[in-house]
Amino acid sequence: MEAMKETVEESLREMRETFASGRTRSLKWRKAQIGAIYEMVKDNEDKICNALFQDLGKHSTEAFRDELGVVLRTATVAINCLDKWAVPKHSKLPLLFYPAKGKVISEPYGTVLVLSSWNFPISLSLDPLIGAIAAGNTVLLKSSELSPNASAFLAKTIPAYLDTKAIKVIEGGPDVATILLQHQWDKIFFTGSPKIGRIIMAAAAQHLTPVTLELGGKCPTIVDHLTISKNIKSVVKRIAGGKWGSCNGQACISVDYVLIEKSFAPTLIDMLKPTIKSFFGEIPKESGCLSRIANKQHVRRLSRLLSDPRVQASIVYGGSIDEDKLYVEPTILLDPPLDSEIMNEEIFGPILPIITVRDIQESIGIINTKPKPLAIYAFTNDENLKTRILSETSSGSVTFNDVMIQYMCDALPFGGVGESGIGRYHGKYSFDCFSHEKAIMEGSLGMDLEARYPPWNNFKLTFIRLAFREAYFKLILLMLGLKR
Numbered sequence: 045m046e047a048m049k050e051t052v053e054e055s056l057r058e059m060r061e062t063f064a065s066g067r068t069r070s071l072k073w074r075k076a077q078i079g080a081i082y083e084m085v086k087d088n089e090d091k092i093c094n095a096l097f098q099d100l101g102k103h104s105t106e107a108f109r110d111e112l113g114v115v116l117r118t119a120t121v122a123i124n125c126l127d128k129w130a131v132p133k134h135s136k137l138p139l140l141f142y143p144a145k146g147k148v149i150s151e152p153y154g155t156v157l158v159l160s161s162w163n164f165p166i167s168l169s170l171d172p173l174i175g176a177i178a179a180g181n182t183v184l185l186k187s188s189e190l191s192p193n194a195s196a197f198l199a200k201t202i203p204a205y206l207d208t209k210a211i212k213v214i215e216g217g218p219d220v221a222t223i224l225l226q227h228q229w230d231k232i233f234f235t236g237s238p239k240i241g242r243i244i245m246a247a248a249a250q251h252l253t254p255v256t257l258e259l260g261g262k263c264p265t266i267v268d269h270l271t272i273s274k275n276i277k278s279v280v281k282r283i284a285g286g287k288w289g290s291c292n293g294q295a296c297i298s299v300d301y302v303l304i305e306k307s308f309a310p311t312l313i314d315m316l317k318p319t320i321k322s323f324f325g326e327i328p329k330e331s332g333c334l335s336r337i338a339n340k341q342h343v344r345r346l347s348r349l350l351s352d353p354r355v356q357a358s359i360v361y362g363g364s365i366d367e368d369k370l371y372v373e374p375t376i377l378l379d380p381p382l383d384s385e386i387m388n389e390e391i392f393g394p395i396l397p398i399i400t401v402r403d404i405q406e407s408i409g410i411i412n413t414k415p416k417p418l419a420i421y422a423f424t425n426d427e428n429l430k431t432r433i434l435s436e437t438s439s440g441s442v443t444f445n446d447v448m449i450q451y452m453c454d455a456l457p458f459g460g461v462g463e464s465g466i467g468r469y470h471g472k473y474s475f476d477c478f479s480h481e482k483a484i485m486e487g488s489l490g491m492d493l494e495a496r497y498p499p500w501n502n503f504k505l506t507f508i509r510l511a512f513r514e515a516y517f518k519l520i521l522l523m524l525g526l527k528r
Contacts, residue, residue, distance in 0.1 A: 156478060266433070299447055
């Protein structure tokens with residue numbers, strides 16, 4: 045570990061020297077580095093897909109949709125928009141301050157630490173890396189040891205494409221993360237669980253380091269069948285895709301549980317069963333298009349959630365587990381107890397609880413009994429229900445009549461609230477995430493009053509000067525017949 049400590053210290057020293065040189069502030073340098081990331085992904089598509097298959101069993105189509113495609117789009121947007129993002133924003137000051145001028149400039153934090161997650165090891169590493177570079181920072185990326193092939197690819201390939209004095213990658217487990225967190229960073233960006241997020245935040249507090257925490261939570265899906273009955277087939281497909289289609293439910297924005305009126309629950313279940321088979325075949329384990337569970341520890345965790353006798357009694361579809369093959373069958377539960385562990389812990393796997401209510405309006409009360417989720421999904425055309433969801437619940441985002449698409453939209457911020465996260469990123473919001481907005485005010489020496497002793501009279505003069513200006517401009521406006 046002493047060697048690792050020395051490596052970290054040497055990396056930090058070199059990155060700080062690079063930042064101090066001013067090289068990363070150049071827009072040309074930033075675009076070149078982001079363009080290199082784009083080329084790296086394009087040049088190594090097959091290698092990346094192979095690494096993702098080895099780590100998580102991801103099909104190449106899923107890998108491109110959720111990982112490679114995300115990075116390519118993010119890089120393209122950053123390159124095309126960086127000039128506009130970096131332009132100082134001029135502020136309209138009140139007449140009181142005339143003839144002073146004001147503006148806000150975005151400056152990089154300095155040297156930042158990005159800690160990525162294992163479930164989307166390429167996109168959750170390179171997406172924030174692009175934002176940090178776009179803002180002009182030097183970056184150390186710690187990839188997740190739970191996706192070892194993807195981590196090894198990043199550690200080996202990034203130095204061949206990017207500026208190694210400004211952008212570094214380090215591999216390792218919790219012991220390496222602990223060493224990294226002992227040092228002072230100018231910003232920390234973390235994607236992972238709320239449990240680890242608390243550790244990150246506590247370590248950052250020692251140095252008053254700003255953090256962005258992209259966490260998770262139990263994302264509910266409300267199905268108001270009365271108002272969407274004509275489109276129920278599409279609704280069922282989107283729920284199935286949102287639960288099992290992206291890393292087999294191992295995604296912070298995947299559907300965690302469904303809320304629906306009791307009378308329609310049997311119909312929903314009967315429609316979900318053939319939909320699962322149409323997606324993944326009669327034997328999903330052999331389909332080749334259903335991602336594996338990350339490791340045996342996660343399989344055992346999911347097995348424990350299902351082992352509660354009350355939860356076992358609620359299984360209406362699936363439930364089989366093969367620990368050696370890291371497989372948990374797509375599983376549907378009907379009304380597991382609300383006080384069970386599976387209804388109070390983020391599932392992060394292919395298990396879908398369906399919770400029934402007498403009236404769909406009651407779903408809001410159930411959502412509010414749990415920590416604020418990263419996302420709320422609601423299939424409804426009832427404007428009153430939409431209004432209630434927006435005004436009576438709190439979440440990182442709300443998506444009506446679809447699932448997970450908010451993550452793909454760079455025009456909207458992505459992030460959580462409360463236990464589901466702190467901060468936001470994507471598109472321009474990534475640039476803002478890794479930038480400090482500095483206020484600039486330029487006064488004028490044209491209007492002043494003579495200073496007086498004792499010193500506090502000078503403070504009085506400042507207010508007198510401002511009051512004089514205010515009165516002066518009010519008089520001018522009055523003479524012009526205008527209202528202030």
